[in-house]
Amino acid sequence: MKSYTEIHKIKIFMYVQAVVGYQLFFGSIMTLFYLKYSKVSFSEYLTIESILAVSIALFEIPSGWIADRFGRKNMFLLAIVGGIICNTILIYQSSYIVLIINNIILGFFTAMSSGTDESLYYDYFSLKNQIKEFKQTYSKTQSISFIATMIATFSIGFLFDYSMISPLIIDNAIMFSMLLMGLFALPNERCISNLKTNINSKLKELCSFSLIKNAMPFFIITALIFSSLRTAYSLYQPIILDIGIDLKYIGIVLAVFNIISSVVSYLAPSIFKNLKNEKIILFLFVFSIGVGFIGVGIFQNYLVLIFLVVQQMVRGLLPLLAMKRNYYIPSNCENRTTMLSIGNLLNTLSIAIMLFLQSICIRYLAAFNTMEVTGILTVILMLIAILYFIVKKDKGDIICYQED
Known part of the structure; x- marks a missing residue:
């Protein structure tokens, strides 16, 4: 019964995560936000985005190693906290140098969350012999995510017109809710580790x-x-x-x-x-x-x-x-x-x-x-x-x- 309960909680979290997404609202108007609110030029904005991409690439491998060593749940939740902090900095700071530094930091947290949740979900479902259930759930979450993005696309213009920082505020509120839910819904690493038996030594290579x-x-x-x-x-x-x-x-x-x-x-x-x-x-x-x-x-x-x-x-x-x-x-x-x-x-x-x-x-x-x-x-x-x-x-x- 416990096994079913754990999987049920993870599935609910996956569905909620699909609905709210990452930067669900801010992602749609990011360019306009930088140009109109932060008042950077378009070339400066492209530089900021390229720095973000480079930062993600540089931290991709070490972040995966850190997550494997210190717990995927812990690092995934830490990435959410980092996202909230970086969003908040965007609201209160428009200095070009600060924005660059902020995106370097955001690159680290983005890399930290990259693949961490998928890896955690897959391993738990696999250890419960529920890979088929995982595939079905994963596919449904993608559909839900597309629909949520569609709804956000319809509404973002009104939100941005009302207040240019409202998308960031809403996204922060969503991420904070995800943080609290993840604390209780996601399994601890040792819960997964205790289920592993007869691991071939080659896996350590x-x-x-x-x-x-x-x-x-x-x-x-x-x-x-x-x-x-x-x-x-x-x-x-x-x-x-x-x-x-x-x-x-x-x-x-x-x-x-x-x-x-x-x-x-x-x-x-x-x-x-x-x-x-x-x-x-x-x-x-x-x-x-x-x-x-x-x-x-x-x-x-x-x-x-x-x-x-x-x-x-x-x-x-x-x-x-x-x-x-x-x-x-x-x-x-x-x-x-x-x-x-x-x-x-x-x-x-x-x-x-x-x-x-x-x-x-x-x-x-x-x-x-x-x-x-x-x-x-x-x-x-x-x-x-x-x-x-x-x-x-x-x-x-x-x-x-x-x-x-």
Whole structure:
């Protein structure tokens, strides 16, 4: 009965976390906040954001190691406290230097939370032989998260118009509530550790080259998908405006995109189950990204909305694919967070590289064609990574520790 109660509490926390998200309201108007409230120039804002990305990348691996050593629950809750502090600093300080320092600190706390919660959830469900339940719950939380983002997108304009700091205040209140709930809902590390029996000594060599090599190809594949979608999103606004949609309707268009992503995310377990073959799933991602990105560059009119919808469908499927990263990490792994941090580091580095390449393309090409180039590059790199992954897995050089 205790086992069910613990899992039930974790599931409730996962659902609540999906509803409130991280920077649910502030994330939608971050650029406007820095430009209008903090009064930095656009170039200064881009510098601040690039520093944040570099900070996250630098702290990604050490934060995972710290979480594995001092407790994932403790570090996850500490990251929430850090987020509240950094948000509060934004309200009271607008000095450019302070904002840079604040984002360096925020990068540490963001890295601290990266993968920590997923690792904690996965291990507990795995030790209770409830991986199927975890996959279903995880997929539902992604759908809920998309819906919550959609609702926030609709309301953020009114909130920001009422008070520019109101999104930060609301997010702080939400994070404080999550902090209190997490103290009671999340299992203690020793609760998980006590359940581990007969751990093979090889698991203690998790960070050895061979085990990192085992997970790295799949990590690279998911990083390429994630970075392409993340950087493409920065081109959505100019593209939507260029096809003639009025600025005031952009929020509605983005909200519709979130609805589509949420529906696909909810259906993702069934889609993956019907496709069954992992190779088919991976090549489906390649095909969808190729169509979704290259189509935008070809048509450059209202039809591009169809191809942006394809991208959002990929976005809806990605979380479940990314969750499968855990399959290539040994079961009952004591350093799972560190390994996932390596995957998240690849995500961050891929985004940084992709943004740099886009910044060059946008000087010579329209936003449509910049997205097209992004898609072509992503498809080429994905094909190379997937073919390498398939060959190595078929030869037995890559081990999958968990099957669907």
